[in-house]
Amino acid sequence: MRNIFIIAKNTLKLEIRDKILYGIIVFGLLYVFFTLFLADLVLKEPTMVKAFGLTGIYFFNAIIALFLGTTSFFKDVDRKVVYFILSKPVSRAQFLLGKFLGLCMVLLLTSAILGVAYLGVVYFKVGVFDWIGIAAIALQFMEMTLFLAFAIFVSTFASSLLSIVYTSGVFFLGHIVSQLVTDAKTIGIGGIRLWLVEILYYIFPNLEKFDVRDFAIHAVATPWTSFGLAFAYAVVYIALLLTAAVWVFDKKEI
Amino acid sequence: MVEFSHLTKAYKKKVVVDDFTLSVDVPIFGFLGQNGAGKTTIMKMIVGLLAPTSGTITIDGALSSHPIFKKKLGYMPETPYFYERMTGMEFLRFCDELFDNNNSGTNPAARASHYEEILKKVGIFAARNAEIRTYSKGMRQRLGFAQSLVNDPEYLFLDEPLDGLDPIGRREMKEVMLALKYEGRKIFLNTHILADVEEICEEVGIVHKGKLLYAGSVKTFCAGRPLEERFMETIQAHETEARLEPSITTSATGTGTK
Numbered sequence: 001m002r003n004i005f006i007i008a009k010n011t012l013k014l015e016i017r018d019k020i021l022y023g024i025i026v027f028g029l030l031y032v033f034f035t036l037f038l039a040d041l042v043l044k045e046p047t048m049v050k051a052f053g054l055t056g057i058y059f060f061n062a063i064i065a066l067f068l069g070t071t072s073f074f075k076d077v078d079r080k081v082v083y084f085i086l087s088k089p090v091s092r093a094q095f096l097l098g099k100f101l102g103l104c105m106v107l108l109l110t111s112a113i114l115g116v117a118y119l120g121v122v123y124f125k126v127g128v129f130d131w132i133g134i135a136a137i138a139l140q141f142m143e144m145t146l147f148l149a150f151a152i153f154v155s156t157f158a159s160s161l162l163s164i165v166y167t168s169g170v171f172f173l174g175h176i177v178s179q180l181v182t183d184a185k186t187i188g189i190g191g192i193r194l195w196l197v198e199i200l201y202y203i204f205p206n207l208e209k210f211d212v213r214d215f216a217i218h219a220v221a222t223p224w225t226s227f228g229l230a231f232a233y234a235v236v237y238i239a240l241l242l243t244a245a246v247w248v249f250d251k252k253e254i
Numbered sequence: 255m256v257e258f259s260h261l262t263k264a265y266k267k268k269v270v271v272d273d274f275t276l277s278v279d280v281p282i283f284g285f286l287g288q289n290g291a292g293k294t295t296i297m298k299m300i301v302g303l304l305a306p307t308s309g310t311i312t313i314d315g316a317l318s319s320h321p322i323f324k325k326k327l328g329y330m331p332e333t334p335y336f337y338e339r340m341t342g343m344e345f346l347r348f349c350d351e352l353f354d355n356n357n358s359g360t361n362p363a364a365r366a367s368h369y370e371e372i373l374k375k376v377g378i379f380a381a382r383n384a385e386i387r388t389y390s391k392g393m394r395q396r397l398g399f400a401q402s403l404v405n406d407p408e409y410l411f412l413d414e415p416l417d418g419l420d421p422i423g424r425r426e427m428k429e430v431m432l433a434l435k436y437e438g439r440k441i442f443l444n445t446h447i448l449a450d451v452e453e454i455c456e457e458v459g460i461v462h463k464g465k466l467l468y469a470g471s472v473k474t475f476c477a478g479r480p481l482e483e484r485f486m487e488t489i490q491a492h493e494t495e496a497r498l499e500p501s502i503t504t505s506a507t508g509t510g511t512k
Contacts, residue, residue, distance in 0.1 A: 006351045010337075017339045079335040084401060087301040087329040088352040089321045253265065254303060 003090050004098040011102025015068060016109070024067070025110055028060035032117040036125060049125045050133060050217045053118040057111065058140050058213070062171070064110050065144040068103045069151025070163035077155075077254060086254070093246045100152055100242060104145050111141045135227060136216040142234040143210035147171060149238040150205070153245040156252065173200065174207035205237050255279040256300070256318075256409070256442070261309035263295050263464075270295050272464040274309070281435040284443045284455035284472075286485065292464040293444040294332055297413050300442070301329040313409065325353055328402030332413040332444070334394055338387035342378060342397055343369055345386060346404050353405045369404070375433075376400045377426055391418040399427065403434075410434065413444045428454055452481045460488055467492055 015021060032053055039048035073096070076082050085095055115137045122130045150170055154163040177200055184197045209230045215222045261274040271292045285293045298304040300311050302319035311318040313326075336345060346369040373379040376396040381389065389397065395418050402410055415431075416424045431441055431454055445451060451458055452472060460468040460475075467488050468475055476484050 002354055003352060006348070010348050014337055014339055080331060081335050081337060083298075083303060083329070083331040084334070084336075084349060085352065086303055087324070087327070087331075088349065088405075089324040089354070090352050091321075 003094045007098025008101035012105045015106045028114045029117050031056040047217050054213045057114045061144050065147045069148040070160050073099045073152050074155040074160045092249050107144050132216040135222045136212050139210040146234050149241040153241045156245050156248040173204045177201050177204050178206050178208050257312045259310050262307045264307045270464050274466050276469050280456040282441045282455045284451040284458045286458050287461035291461045293461050297411050326408045328407035328410045330398045330402040330412045334398030336386045341383050343382045349401045350404045372400045372403050392423050410441045448481045
């Protein structure tokens with residue numbers, strides 16, 4: 001466990017020195033502040049500040065998760081920096097889990113920075129503290145950690161570029177897969193075609209579970225059950241992905 | 255003592271280390287061979303980066319891949335790569351932290367002075383707080399060497415440690431290796447530079463296409479002739495034997511054509 005934290009701490013330290021990450025955070029902050037004017041342009045509705053703000057945080061965190069998940073672990077293995085680490089009393093599982101935890105810490109940090117900016121903007125515009133917005137950002141963070149786990153899993157056997165393609169594909173499918181099943185049933189698709197859609201539903205993560213932005217935008221309290229279920233879903237899915245990633249990485253010739 | 259017993263490594267059908275059996279118990283041992291001979295693969299198996307297809311490597315009777323043994327070893331990979339945005343000191347600290355026995359109960363200042371001592375020893379103390387991305391190739395080699403010393407290892411496995419160093423750097427590194435030998439550490443060296451082996455190794459293992467062609471003292475191997483000449487002779491003799499072997503086999507079975 002100790003080695004996992006040392007690798008996580010080191011990963012966090014290295015990633016926050018990356019200028020690309022700074023660039024994304026700066027753009028994210030500019031966007032969150034820009035929502036003040038954007039919301040005035042569209043409908044002149046204060047709730048639009050929340051809609052644009054939460055979507056912006058989601059978008060920028062997704063870019064960060066994709067960027068970190070597909071490059072950080074892969075680079076360490078590809079550039080053979082792992083030789084230094086794995087020749088010490090560190091197992092491959094500890095290294096992989098440490099990288100994941102470190103990248104989660106980076107995401108937590110960026111979510112916190114963008115989240116604080118968002119809460120400040122909402123307070124300034126609407127005059128209330130957006131507690132439900134915090135729940136929405138927390139679930140977005142959970143979704144990003146799942147996304148990160150998938151990117152690391154793919155990085156254990158694919159190149160950085162392929163990881164971007166696969167992870168983006170899963171991100172897209174993860175958001176439409178539940179709608180696909182509903183639509184298939186609504187229009188009466190049955191037999192093998194419905195079966196195929198259902199297989200997709202069970203294989204790919206259902207990322208819609210983490211979307212409670214509408215609750216936050218309309219100031220409706222997020223039910224604790226859906227929050228808890230989404231959290232448990234993410235934990236189980238991440239555990240499965242990381243177990244598979246460790247299994248593949250253990251077999252990999254480095 | 256390091257013992258290799260019928261060590262074999264194959265990637266699919268390609269055998270890169272072939273039934274390698276050897277016992278080593280000298281202060282500095284050099285694996286000598288051409289590029290692609292299998293030296294790096296052997297070293298990676300010793301330090302647990304690769305799993306053997308078959309056979310074992312034991313050090314003082316224990317399997318070399320065991321985590322307890324890893325605490326006693328230092329490893330420098332060939333052409334080391336680093337975290338470019340770290341400084342030399344930070345990299346040593348990170349490597350040291352991975353050995354949990356070193357930090358417990360030791361104050362950070364004492365550890366920092368330990369890192370400084372190592373960096374002085376390998377000659378990059380002045381660049382200790384510079385980011386690694388600013389280091390030259392020779393400095394990277396020295397840092398790779400430095401990190402292998404961070405846990406005061408009993409055994410050192412160095413893969414081409416003198417590669418990329420200028421003549422002065424080579425001399426300095428060889429002196430460091432000799433000093434480590436006098437401290438009682440055992441060093442395994444991979445190299446294709448014969449002069450280095452001749453100068454600092456007590457024994458050598460000649461590796462060619464994954465096979466061990468010779469293992470023993472350098473003096474006995476050379477028998478008063480230059481090491482380069484003997485090395486070439488051994489490799490060529492093996493190549494000739496390998497070419498003749500199929501025809502000998504077919505002649506013996508009576509199926510060959512004359």
